[in-house]
Amino acid sequence: xxxxxxxxxxxxxxxxxxxxxxxxxxxxxxxxxxxxxxxxxxxxxxxxxxxxxxxxxxxxxxxxxxxxxxxxxxxxxxxxxxxxxxxxxxxxxxxxxxxxxxxxxxxxxxxxxxxxxxxxxxxxxxxxxxxxxxxxxxxxxxxxxxxxxxxxxxxxxxxxxxxxxxxxxxxxxxxxxxxxxxxxxxxxxx
Amino acid sequence: xxxxxxxxxxxxxxxxxxxxxxxxxxxxxxxxxxxxxxxxxxxxxxxxxxxxxxxxxxxxxxxxxxxxxxxxxxxxxxxxxxxxxxxxxxxxxxxxxxxxxxxxxxxxxxxxxxxxxxxxxxxxxxxxxxxxxxxxxxxxxxxxxxxxxxxxxxxxxxxxxxxxxxxxxxxxxxxxxxxxxxxxxxxxxx
DNA sequence: CAAGGTTTTGTCAATCATGACAATATGCCT
DNA sequence: AGGCATATTGTCATGATTGACAAAACCTTG
Numbered sequence: 001x002x003x004x005x006x007x008x009x010x011x012x013x014x015x016x017x018x019x020x021x022x023x024x025x026x027x028x029x030x031x032x033x034x035x036x037x038x039x040x041x042x043x044x045x046x047x048x049x050x051x052x053x054x055x056x057x058x059x060x061x062x063x064x065x066x067x068x069x070x071x072x073x074x075x076x077x078x079x080x081x082x083x084x085x086x087x088x089x090x091x092x093x094x095x096x097x098x099x100x101x102x103x104x105x106x107x108x109x110x111x112x113x114x115x116x117x118x119x120x121x122x123x124x125x126x127x128x129x130x131x132x133x134x135x136x137x138x139x140x141x142x143x144x145x146x147x148x149x150x151x152x153x154x155x156x157x158x159x160x161x162x163x164x165x166x167x168x169x170x171x172x173x174x175x176x177x178x179x180x181x182x183x184x185x186x187x188x189x190x
Numbered sequence: 191x192x193x194x195x196x197x198x199x200x201x202x203x204x205x206x207x208x209x210x211x212x213x214x215x216x217x218x219x220x221x222x223x224x225x226x227x228x229x230x231x232x233x234x235x236x237x238x239x240x241x242x243x244x245x246x247x248x249x250x251x252x253x254x255x256x257x258x259x260x261x262x263x264x265x266x267x268x269x270x271x272x273x274x275x276x277x278x279x280x281x282x283x284x285x286x287x288x289x290x291x292x293x294x295x296x297x298x299x300x301x302x303x304x305x306x307x308x309x310x311x312x313x314x315x316x317x318x319x320x321x322x323x324x325x326x327x328x329x330x331x332x333x334x335x336x337x338x339x340x341x342x343x344x345x346x347x348x349x350x351x352x353x354x355x356x357x358x359x360x361x362x363x364x365x366x367x368x369x370x371x372x373x374x375x376x377x378x379x380x
Numbered sequence: 381c382a383a384g385g386t387t388t389t390g391t392c393a394a395t396c397a398t399g400a401c402a403a404t405a406t407g408c409c410t
Numbered sequence: 411a412g413g414c415a416t417a418t419t420g421t422c423a424t425g426a427t428t429g430a431c432a433a434a435a436c437c438t439t440g
Contacts, residue, residue, distance in 0.1 A: 033392095036426090138340040139341060142339070143340075146335065147333050150306075150328040150331075227418080227419080230397090231396080
């Protein structure tokens with residue numbers, strides 16, 4: 001979309017905050033109002049691929065074999081994700097102060113909430129006795145998401161880590177979670 | 191504060207969304223800009239007591255006996271909270287459609303994040319070997335917060351529950367968490 | 381091609397929110 | 411009281427965001 005390109009170019013040239021939504025619209029040859037019909041907010045241009053990524057994750061999760069333990073499924077889906085180098089570069093740019101940290105954290109919270117919801121849905125579909133266990137399911141889904149994002153934020157707080165390090169940390173976190181859930185004999189798939 | 195009173199009155203009289211920030215400022219005899227110096231946003235008037243509540247929780251947590259298991263401390267702090275009838279009434283008003291559910295959820299996320307942070311800080315202070323366990327600590331704190339708020343939202347989704355029911359649900363959730371953490375021998379206080 | 385319906389865009393007008401700087405008020409010191 | 415230092419408020423200007431409704435573009439079918 002033209003708006004997307006215009007925004008990306010302007011952001012790169014003069015920074016995100018120094019670029020007004022109106023400039024973007026103008027450069028793309030449309031009205032300001034039209035810009036806001038395509039993106040819920042100026043900053044959402046940066047996270048435009050997000051929805052498709054979320055869909056990808058949902059499908060990957062749904063495609064896991066039936067008997068697999070939950071945490072293993074989540075792990076598999078997360079690590080199979082076709083990470084977009086572009087997106088990662090963008091994230092790196094954020095860390096380099098292009099963007100208010102508050103905003104990044106805010107966005108991460110949304111992503112975390114969506115991840116949690118995806119896991120919850122997955123469980124609702126897979127568990128035989130889902131109906132009577134809504135609370136267990138919600139708590140489990142959210143805890144897993146919280147643990148993963150906690151891990152990511154601990155990782156982000158240190159400056160000298162590679163993506164591989166993050167993967168290692170995530171694995172460790174997931175292992176611990178799996179042990180905890182397993183002990184209670186909970187959350188194996190149908 | 192006069193602003194607070196003005197806002198509350200107007201909100202009650204004509205609803206939150208139908209009240210503009212300017213009206214509030216005017217009724218309180220100040221400028222719009224001044225209103226925004228006292229409240230970060232129009233809706234934050236509704237959550238004005240929030241900070242003091244958070245402080246209360248932090249202190250309650252810090253005051254728990256040294257050897258107590260983490261989950262027990264969190265439980266004790268939460269259930270000892272001097273719940274403000276006013277605030278609960280307000281929450282009821284929210285549920286009665288005064289306010290966009292999105293906004294309520296957004297606020298809950300902030301509260302959840304703060305609760306998680308409070309727990310994390312508590313652990314940092316109490317654990318002997320906190321230095322080398324940042325990841326464990328963050329993951330634990332966030333998981334507990336996520337579980338509690340997941341419980342609350344499951345509760346909120348049903349219309350026929352009492353506050354006592356919420357308390358029961360929370361207890362059950364905390365018990366499960368405690369069992370899980372205990373199994374791994376983690377997170378006992380110094 | 382034309383009529384009629386659907387989708388997308390433009391226009392207009394509010395409101396929300398915030399930075400910069402001037403004007404004022406307030407408390408405290410002598 | 412007089413006068414500075416600090417905190418609070420007013421003014422002005424700009425940008426973000428959104429609802430309502432008109433106008434234009436596009437599509438489908440006869």
